[in-house]
Amino acid sequence: MSWLSPLAVDIIIAVLKAIVILLVAVVAGAFLSFVERRLLALWQDRYGPNRVGPFGSLQLAADMLKMFFKEDWIPSFADKKLFVLAPAIALGSLLLSFMIIPITPTWGVADLNIGILFFFAMAGINVYAVLFAGYSSANKYALLGAMRASAQTLSYEVFMGLSLMGIVAMTGSFNMRDIVNAQTDVWFIIPQFFGFCTFIIAGIAVTHRAPFDQPEAEQELADGYHVEYSGMKWGMFFVGEYVGVVLISALIATLFFGGWHGPLLPPFIWFLLKTCFFIMLFVLIRAALARPRYDAVMNFGWKFCLPLTLLNLLATGAVILLHASATT
Amino acid sequence: MIVEQVAQHWAITLFVLAVFGLCAFMIGAASLLGGRAWGHKKDTPYESGIVPAGDAHQRFSVKFYLVAMLFVIFDVEALYLFAWAVSVRESGWAGFVEASIFIIVLLVGLVYLNRIGALTWAPRKRIKRETEKT
Numbered sequence: 456m457s458w459l460s461p462l463a464v465d466i467i468i469a470v471l472k473a474i475v476i477l478l479v480a481v482v483a484g485a486f487l488s489f490v491e492r493r494l495l496a497l498w499q500d501r502y503g504p505n506r507v508g509p510f511g512s513l514q515l516a517a518d519m520l521k522m523f524f525k526e527d528w529i530p531s532f533a534d535k536k537l538f539v540l541a542p543a544i545a546l547g548s549l550l551l552s553f554m555i556i557p558i559t560p561t562w563g564v565a566d567l568n569i570g571i572l573f574f575f576a577m578a579g580i581n582v583y584a585v586l587f588a589g590y591s592s593a594n595k596y597a598l599l600g601a602m603r604a605s606a607q608t609l610s611y612e613v614f615m616g617l618s619l620m621g622i623v624a625m626t627g628s629f630n631m632r633d634i635v636n637a638q639t640d641v642w643f644i645i646p647q648f649f650g651f652c653t654f655i656i657a658g659i660a661v662t663h664r665a666p667f668d669q670p671e672a673e674q675e676l677a678d679g680y681h682v683e684y685s686g687m688k689w690g691m692f693f694v695g696e697y698v699g700v701v702l703i704s705a706l707i708a709t710l711f712f713g714g715w716h717g718p719l720l721p722p723f724i725w726f727l728l729k730t731c732f733f734i735m736l737f738v739l740i741r742a743a744l745a746r747p748r749y750d751a752v753m754n755f756g757w758k759f760c761l762p763l764t765l766l767n768l769l770a771t772g773a774v775i776l777l778h779a780s781a782t783t
Numbered sequence: 784m785i786v787e788q789v790a791q792h793w794a795i796t797l798f799v800l801a802v803f804g805l806c807a808f809m810i811g812a813a814s815l816l817g818g819r820a821w822g823h824k825k826d827t828p829y830e831s832g833i834v835p836a837g838d839a840h841q842r843f844s845v846k847f848y849l850v851a852m853l854f855v856i857f858d859v860e861a862l863y864l865f866a867w868a869v870s871v872r873e874s875g876w877a878g879f880v881e882a883s884i885f886i887i888v889l890l891v892g893l894v895y896l897n898r899i900g901a902l903t904w905a906p907r908k909r910i911k912r913e914t915e916k917t
Contacts, residue, residue: 462786469790473798481805527817531826543806547828550802554795565795572865594828600853602847609854616861620868627872682829687813693808750904757902761857762893765886768864772871772879778871 465702473554473564480553484698489514491697491738498742517692523684532590533683537591542684542691545584549698553579556705557632559715559722570629573707575616578661582608583697588692589680600679603749608661610756615657617764621650621771635714642713646774649767651711653760658707660756662699664743667752704733849901898904 489504489511496503505511513617529535557563572577582605589601608731623629625646626637634643644651681692708714708729715722747755828835867874867882874881896902 462789465790466793469794470797473794474801477798477805495826520879523813523816525813525817526820527814528825532827532828539810543810546809547806550805552798554798564798566908590840592828595830595835595841598840602843604852606847609850613861614853614858616858617864621896623865624868624871627869629869634907686817688808690813717902732810753904754902757853757893758897762890765864765890768868769883769886772868772882775871776876776879780876 464480467722472706473561476553476558476562476564480550480698480701481694483701484694485519486515487697487700487734488518488693490734491741491751494735494740499740509584518610522687522690527686530591530683533638534591534593537587538683541584541588542688542695544587545695546698548577548580548584549598549695552647552702553632553705554587556702556709557635557714558726559635563722566630566632568628569632571619571623571710572635572698575612577614578615581661582612584679584692584695588684591609591684592680594683596682597680600682604627604663604680606657607667607752607756608663610753611657611660613669614653614756614761614764615661616763617768618650618653618657619710619769620764621647624768625776631709635709635716638713638716642697642711642716644711647767647771649763653764653767654710655703655707656760657741658703659737660752662696662703664696664737666744668746668748697778700734700737701730704730704737707733847906853896853901856892857889860885 474691476690490516493503493505493511503511504514505515507517529538531648554564555567555570555573557566585601585604585608589597589599591605622634622643625643627632628634656690676722681689684692708726712729713725714729715726824866863885864882871878
């Protein structure tokens with residue numbers, strides 16, 4: 456066993472951890488399709504899926520089997536390369552972002568110094584999935600949905616970055632572990648309350664979840680940019696959306712609610728509880744709120760949230776400098 | 784420390800490869816496993832049962848292009864602010880004054896865009912009706 460040097464052992468452990476994190480992210484995203492239907496049913500006085508397995512818990516397996524054996528239809532009028540590429544980008548870009556999330560002090564794939572910036576980059580690439588899907592489908596609904604979706608996502612991405620800059624200013628680093636460690640005394644939700652409000656709104660809008668789901672509005676666009684998709688490609692858009700929900704929830708828990716910090720319970724349980732709470736909140740928002748008009752969504756982003764994040768950043772900077780000059 | 788970094792690079796590489804592999808597997812396996820069916824009107828775009836008229840790549844509102852331009856302007860500005868945010872303590876009050884001048888110029892720009900109606904999405908008729916009401 457001469458090849459099993461300490462370095463090799465370290466590498467194997469790190470790689471195994473990375474693979475486990477990836478699998479958990481995918482399975483959590485896929486399982487969320489079942490959880491969301493059950494939760495929505497609970498809040499709407501229905502049963503939801505409850506036939507397959509105990510309490511319907513095997514619904515996911517049934518859905519997977521069904522989607523894998525559906526016809527994988529690529530429309531003859533579609534731009535075939537982009538048509539196949541789009542769902543891969545939709546799922547892949549969000550899965551890659553899981554790399555930067557520090558789950559516990561010892562678990563996490565990459566301890567990158569650019570940290571949050573990597574997430575912004577991946578969220579930016581995710582816009583291409585929607586654009587490619589809408590453009591390559593050669594369908595009017597799909598194109599309109601894609602235009603709406605990308606305009607909305609771009610508008611909300613402008614201040615998504617700015618909403619987190621208050622945290623970066625307070626920590627003095629983009630590194631996610633530094634940000635979590637800076638929250639040992641007080642969670643960032645308290646000094647950065649406006650940052651939290653704008654980030655959660657931007658997060659919902661960027662994953663186009665209700666109430667920001669105009670791009671997919673069933674009543675007018677018959678599902679928007681993925682109207683021509685079927686089978687597993689459609690499933691990848693769907694899983695991608697749920698992976699986005701898990702990702703944004705994990706980011707909110709990490710950035711604003713102290714990540715793994717908490718009394719009594721082990722770090723992993725705290726991270727899990729916080730993330731699950733925000734996933735539940737996403738579903739509750741979908742169950743509770745109606746869809747606003749498109750111009751109202753755009754107005755809210757540009758005229759309210761963008762100035763608010765700019766002023767929040769400025770105020771944060773002023774407070775930090777005042778504090779620094781008072782202590783020295 | 785070096786050992787940890789090497790292990791981390793391996794983990795990142797394998798993670799990225801695994802994500803690509805997963806996406807490729809989902810698309811590849813589904814295209815192999817799926818059935819094939821033939822239908823008379825299968826090769827028409829879905830438009831809720833209406834026979835499609837004209838090309839799908841048609842013109843749409845110029846507003847969407849405008850949003851793209853605004854995004855470029857404001858996102859580049861956000862990048863400068865990222866650089867300031869991460870070095871607030873180092874750049875001190877001088878940096879703060881510069882950042883506030885920058886942000887004020889941007890806010891003035893936003894107000895200007897609002898005044899010329901670049902951020903107004905409602906149809907002209909509705910704007911007119913609402914301004915007459917007030």
